[in-house]
Amino acid sequence: MSELTSLPQWGALSDHARGMAGFNLRQAFDTDPGRAGRFSVELDDLFLDYSKNLITDETLGLLLALARACDVEGFRARMFAGEPINNTERRAVLHTALRYQGDEPLKLTRPDGREEDVRAEVADVLLRMKAFAKEVRSGVRCGSTGLPFTDVVNIGIGGSDLGPAMAVRALTPYTHDRLRFHFVSNVDPTHIAETLRQLDLATTLFIVVSKTFGTQETLANARVVRDLYLTAQLPRNALAKHVVAVSSEPKPVQDFGIELENMFEFWDWVGGRYSLWSAVGLSLAIAIGFDNFVQFHRGAHAMDKHFQTAPAGENMPILLALLGVWYRNFLGAATHAVLPYDQYLARFPAYLQQADMESNGKRVDRNGVEVDYQTGPILWGEPGTNGQHAFYQLIHQGTQLIPADLIACIRTHNPVANLHDLLLANCLAQGEALMTGKTTDEARTEVTAAEIEKLEQRGMPPEEIERRPIHRTFPGNRPTNTLLIHKLTPGNLGALIALYEHKIHVQGAIWGLNSYDQWGVELGKKLAGEVYSDIRTPRVVTEHDSSTRGLIERIRKH
Ligand code: F6P
Numbered sequence: 001m002s003e004l005t006s007l008p009q010w011g012a013l014s015d016h017a018r019g020m021a022g023f024n025l026r027q028a029f030d031t032d033p034g035r036a037g038r039f040s041v042e043l044d045d046l047f048l049d050y051s052k053n054l055i056t057d058e059t060l061g062l063l064l065a066l067a068r069a070c071d072v073e074g075f076r077a078r079m080f081a082g083e084p085i086n087n088t089e090r091r092a093v094l095h096t097a098l099r100y101q102g103d104e105p106l107k108l109t110r111p112d113g114r115e116e117d118v119r120a121e122v123a124d125v126l127l128r129m130k131a132f133a134k135e136v137r138s139g140v141r142c143g144s145t146g147l148p149f150t151d152v153v154n155i156g157i158g159g160s161d162l163g164p165a166m167a168v169r170a171l172t173p174y175t176h177d178r179l180r181f182h183f184v185s186n187v188d189p190t191h192i193a194e195t196l197r198q199l200d201l202a203t204t205l206f207i208v209v210s211k212t213f214g215t216q217e218t219l220a221n222a223r224v225v226r227d228l229y230l231t232a233q234l235p236r237n238a239l240a241k242h243v244v245a246v247s248s249e250p251k252p253v254q255d256f257g258i259e260l261e262n263m264f265e266f267w268d269w270v271g272g273r274y275s276l277w278s279a280v281g282l283s284l285a286i287a288i289g290f291d292n293f294v295q296f297h298r299g300a301h302a303m304d305k306h307f308q309t310a311p312a313g314e315n316m317p318i319l320l321a322l323l324g325v326w327y328r329n330f331l332g333a334a335t336h337a338v339l340p341y342d343q344y345l346a347r348f349p350a351y352l353q354q355a356d357m358e359s360n361g362k363r364v365d366r367n368g369v370e371v372d373y374q375t376g377p378i379l380w381g382e383p384g385t386n387g388q389h390a391f392y393q394l395i396h397q398g399t400q401l402i403p404a405d406l407i408a409c410i411r412t413h414n415p416v417a418n419l420h421d422l423l424l425a426n427c428l429a430q431g432e433a434l435m436t437g438k439t440t441d442e443a444r445t446e447v448t449a450a451e452i453e454k455l456e457q458r459g460m461p462p463e464e465i466e467r468r469p470i471h472r473t474f475p476g477n478r479p480t481n482t483l484l485i486h487k488l489t490p491g492n493l494g495a496l497i498a499l500y501e502h503k504i505h506v507q508g509a510i511w512g513l514n515s516y517d518q519w520g521v522e523l524g525k526k527l528a529g530e531v532y533s534d535i536r537t538p539r540v541v542t543e544h545d546s547s548t549r550g551l552i553e554r555i556r557k558h
Contacts, residue, residue: 001372002365002371002372002373002512004070004371004373004510004511004512005373007066008069009062009065009066009068009069010066012062013062013063013066013326013329013330016058016059016062016330017326017330017331020056023054023056023477024476024477025053025054025435025436025477025479026435026436026437026476029051029435036051039051039055039060041315041319043303043306043310043316043495044299044491044492045487045489045491045495046483046484046485046486046495046496047485048316048319048320048481049481049482049483050319050320050481052431052432052434052435052479052480052481052482053323053326053403053479053480054326054327054477054479055323055326060313060322063322063323063325063326064313064322066322066325067506067510068312070509070512071509072318072506072509072510073312075505076307076308076502076505076506076509079093079094079096080304080308082094082097082107082108082109082115082118082269083109084109085516086271086514086516086517087366087514088514089268090111091111091268091269091516092108092109092269093269093271093274093516094106094118094269094270095271095275095277095278096300096304097118097119097269098122098266098270098277099277099298099300099301099304099498100119100122100301100304101297101298101301102301105119106118106119106122108269118267121267125265125266125278125279128264129264129281129282129290129293130285130290132244132264132282132286133285133286133289133290134289134290136149136152136205136286137176137179137286137289139178142241143202143203143204143205143238143241144202144235144238145202145234145235147202147203148203149179149203149205150178150179150180150200150203150204151179151180151181151182151198151199151200151203151204151205152179152180152182152204152205152206152207152283152286152287153181153182153183153184153199153205153206153207153225154181154182154183154184154209154283155185155192155206155209155218155222155225156209156210156215156246156280157185157186157210158185158272158273158354159273159274159280159354160209160215160218160272160275160280161183161185162350162351162354163273163275163276163280163281163351164183164280164282164283164284165185165347165351166345166347166348166351167276167281167296167493167497168181168183168283168284168288169344169346169347170344170348170488171284171287171288171292171296171344171488171490171493172344173413174287174288174289174292174490175288176287176288176289179286180198182195182198182199183283184221185217186217187217187220187221191221192221192224192225196228201229201232201234201242202234204242205243205244206222206225206242206244207244207245207246207282207283208222208225208243208244208247208256208258209245209246209280210245210246210247211247211248211249211266211270211272211280212248212252213247213252213253214249214252215525216525216528216529219256222243226239226256229242229243239258240258240259240262243262244258244263244264244282245258245262245263245264246263246264246265246266246278246280246282247263248266248267248268248270264279264282265279266278266279266280271516272518273354273359274355274501274516276497277296277300281296288490292490293490295489295490295491295494296490296491296493296494297494298491298494299489299491299492299494299495299496300494300497300498301494303316303317303494303495303498304498304502307502317499317501317502317503317505317506318502318506320405320481320500321502321505321506321507322506322510323479323481324377324403324503324507325507325510327377327401327403327479328374328375328376329373329374331401332401333377333400333401333402333403334378335377335378335380335400335402336377336378336379336380336402336403337379337380337381337395337402337404338352338379338380338381338404338405338407339383339387339404339405339406339407339430340381340384340408341384341385341406341407341408341423341424341426341427342383342407342408342409342423342488343383344413344488345383345488346382346383348381348407348496349379349380349381349382351497352379352381352500353379353380355500355501355504356377356379356500357376357378358518358520358521359376359504359508359513359515359516360375360376360507360508360511360513360515361376362375362511362514362515362520365511365512365513366512366513367512371511371512373511375511376507376511381404381405384406384408384423384426384427384430385423385426388426388430392430395434395478396433396474396478397474397475401479402478403479403480403481404478404480404481405483406427406431406481406482406483407496408423408424408427408482408483408484408485409484409485409487409488410484410485410486410487411486411487412487413488428482430480431480431482433474434476434478434479434480435476435477435478436474436476437473437474437475437476437477438473438474438476440469440470440473443468443469443472443473444469446469446472447469452465483496530543531548531552534552535552535556538556541553
């Protein structure tokens with residue numbers, strides 16, 4: 001048995017889960033008028049109602065005891081103190097320093113034990129970003145022919161794509177009128193080809209974002225762009241005017257042909273999927289303007305402070321994390337749905353997929369010992385109400401327990417007719433229906449005499465008519481969190497992202513994982529390189545399994 005599962009607090013939760021088998025949320029609400037008030041928490045413009053979860057006060061008490069036993073608060077302190085908690089790479093994890101708004105030194109411990117205050121280097125890069133964003137927006141900085149930029153293309157993948165792509169979309173109402181934003185990530189030539197089709201090279205700014213500046217997809221796309229500028233009918237300095245880089249590795253950037261004065265730096269203590277706050281957010285800063293980018297940081301910093309200081313029982317990220325642990329480890333949930341009722345947040349689930357699954361999709365603990373408990377769930381989602389007409393069926397009536405986060409904004413940027421109220425009504429109604437369900441008796445009372453008559457006319461046998469309410473029965477007891485955001489502003493988006501970042505951190509602390517490495521992705525990178533040369537080289541392939549060999553040969557033949 002692992003250290004975690006041998007904890008008495010783990011055992012107590014396992015026993016408690018068995019005792020909760022007959023727990024009914026609907027009854028819990030009927031008998032406890034204070035439930036919603038007690039199980040909700042607020043921070044500035046974010047309000048989390050977690051009362052529609054399969055929990056009692058005792059459940060919460062036991063989960064909080066588990067968090068204490070796992071030293072969640074100690075692990076949190078170690079992150080903020082800049083200790084190298086990314087132990088497999090011996091790196092600090094300090095994305096919170098990028099959005100820090102206070103005056104205290106922000107120390108990180110270097111691998112050789114040296115302590116360093118990172119505030120000055122962070123401030124320097126932010127100042128450069130500020131000037132750059134301002135110049136691009138105003139048209140002072142322009143393309144090689146003297147025309148202002150009309151398009152900005154972010155070339156990057158994973159953390160160097162999903163964050164800025166999600167945030168630029170989420171903050172569309174704040175984006176600059178003249179500028180259009182594009183995100184090219186896939187090595188599929190269609191992605192860059194379809195993007196280029198919409199662009200004029202003379203008025204486009206490309207930002208090549210790669211922490212390592214060694215990622216195959218990003219470099220392949222960037223080379224296409226570089227070669228276009230080297231051969232285009234544009235002034236000779238076109239490449240320097242149109243292509244900038246964001247990276248933590250100056251050498252490969254220079255080798256690629258981008259001067260360091262056109263590179264924005266970030267550091268090895270910023271994980272790729274936590275890097276949106278750094279220069280990786282350059283496209284976002286250009287899109288929404290630097291003042292709004294600062295608001296974005298401020299919102300995240302407020303969440304950082306809340307995470308650091310609020311008691312665990314009132315701490316939004318800790319609560320969300322503990323609820324996730326409850327479902328994953330004690331009630332057997334394999335997936336977790338994130339369902340934003342906001343079209344601007346359409347890419348939020350995809351962004352969170354990387355943040356969560358690359359962080360906690362691990363099968364060994366920090367010491368390399370195989371775990372005997374479940375770790376990160378499959379995270380997925382789509383905006384409501386679209387999802388309601390696609391996969392909600394399975395959440396309501398399927399055989400799996402799927403906890404879900406419903407996220408909605410009280411105020412819309414687009415008050416068109418009554419649509420926003422309809423959206424909100426759907427969000428709340430789904431939470432209520434998932435929780436309440438519908439008994440067979442209730443379903444039976446819904447069937448009208450006219451309906452029965454119609455079914456009889458269609459020739460439906462009486463026993464089938466009798467059985468129909470069973471199909472219309474909803475078991476209910478399906479848990480949701482409802483997160484209400486006052487309005488989707490830069491600050492509130494910052495707080496929302498930081499909330500989930502910290503949730504992931506807390507779950508990693510409980511599961512004893514290193515949430516900040518991603519060795520699982522490395523295998524694919526290496527294999528692709530080998531298969532690539534086999535596809536391109538005309539020789540008999542003897543390596544690989546017979547299936548892969550056959551596929552390679554078929555591709556070569558055709
Ligand atoms: O996909 C794996 C990964 O290493 C991610 O963690 C990272 O966000 C992405 O590749 C891109 O890496 P880079 O920024 O170094 O190009």
